[in-house]
Amino acid sequence: MSQLLSLLVFLLVACSIGALLLAALYPYVNRGSALDRRVDLLSTSGSPTKAKATGDRARKRSGEETLLEAAEKQRAKAKKRPKPTLLVRMRQADLSWSKNTYYLLGAVAGIVCFAIVRITTGLGTLPAAGFGISGGLLLPHLYVSLRRSLRFKRFAAEFPNALDVIVRGIKSGLPLVDCIKIIAAEAQEPVKSEFKVLAEDQTMGMPLEEAVERLPERVPLSEASFFAIVIAMQTQTGGSLSEALANLSKVLRERKKMTAKVKAVSSEAKASAGIIGALPVMVTGMVYLTSPQYMALLFTTLVGNLVLAACGVWMLIGTLVMRKMINFDF
Numbered sequence: 001m002s003q004l005l006s007l008l009v010f011l012l013v014a015c016s017i018g019a020l021l022l023a024a025l026y027p028y029v030n031r032g033s034a035l036d037r038r039v040d041l042l043s044t045s046g047s048p049t050k051a052k053a054t055g056d057r058a059r060k061r062s063g064e065e066t067l068l069e070a071a072e073k074q075r076a077k078a079k080k081r082p083k084p085t086l087l088v089r090m091r092q093a094d095l096s097w098s099k100n101t102y103y104l105l106g107a108v109a110g111i112v113c114f115a116i117v118r119i120t121t122g123l124g125t126l127p128a129a130g131f132g133i134s135g136g137l138l139l140p141h142l143y144v145s146l147r148r149s150l151r152f153k154r155f156a157a158e159f160p161n162a163l164d165v166i167v168r169g170i171k172s173g174l175p176l177v178d179c180i181k182i183i184a185a186e187a188q189e190p191v192k193s194e195f196k197v198l199a200e201d202q203t204m205g206m207p208l209e210e211a212v213e214r215l216p217e218r219v220p221l222s223e224a225s226f227f228a229i230v231i232a233m234q235t236q237t238g239g240s241l242s243e244a245l246a247n248l249s250k251v252l253r254e255r256k257k258m259t260a261k262v263k264a265v266s267s268e269a270k271a272s273a274g275i276i277g278a279l280p281v282m283v284t285g286m287v288y289l290t291s292p293q294y295m296a297l298l299f300t301t302l303v304g305n306l307v308l309a310a311c312g313v314w315m316l317i318g319t320l321v322m323r324k325m326i327n328f329d330f
Helices: 002-028 034-043 049-056 058-078 086-092 098-119 126-173 176-186 191-204 208-212 220-235 241-292 292-300 302-326
Strands: none
Touching: 058 176, 086 098, 086 126, 086 292, 086 302, 098 126, 126 176, 126 191, 126 220, 176 191, 191 208, 220 302, 241 302, 292 302
């Protein structure tokens, strides 16, 4: 019996370690980002609109080669692009803070967290200091990340409208540079500020293709990368820019509709995952409130601590698996 119990414990520990290693190393095992997959799909799909408009196989083949070169160039830049620094992340979040301001706010947040935990819970200085350090490190980081993601979402939502303005301007006879200046003056934020930088770079003498290629560096979204690819392709091969941008706008709107549809379909699964993940914690808290002596063994004995640690590991693994199952990448 003791040997069987030891074997079960060994298998449990081995499975736990294996699952943790898989969860930690999955980004390195699963090579290739979502942008790479989208660029591969775009580069292998050819240019059917241009082929249909011209009916020339040679031009179609040339357009496919140019699109492939532009896609490879964008992908190479994305791979070589370093992880954004703190200043870049704050700039992408539309914050004018300096590093000293960020660190000062982190220190203030840490002191506030320490005081709240010390006063409300009555814990000792050392545990309260741990909460204060965690709050000082996490709260400013989470705030910047939240503002950054919200700004990117607003950019993705407004970007198709900007493309429509460019399409209408080109069809009416305006050059592309003037269309960009119109968006920089009249569009909604954050598209307005990003296109204003484009117009300023072009005014300072930078070629339009190079100025547009810098847009995905400031806004690391697939929409910006697609726009840079289309501009680079049109600069090298010519063709109907208005038609290409109109098709791009249509694709972006369809992707937005598909994203909303997937969210609606997966909302039930996400609610179920949230309930399943919160149920053990809620049940444990309710049992502790009703029978504290019954639950105290988990916190006061070595076996209870081991049980809590094992349950926490398995709950973490289950939560990560459910998160991977219900999150869809676009």
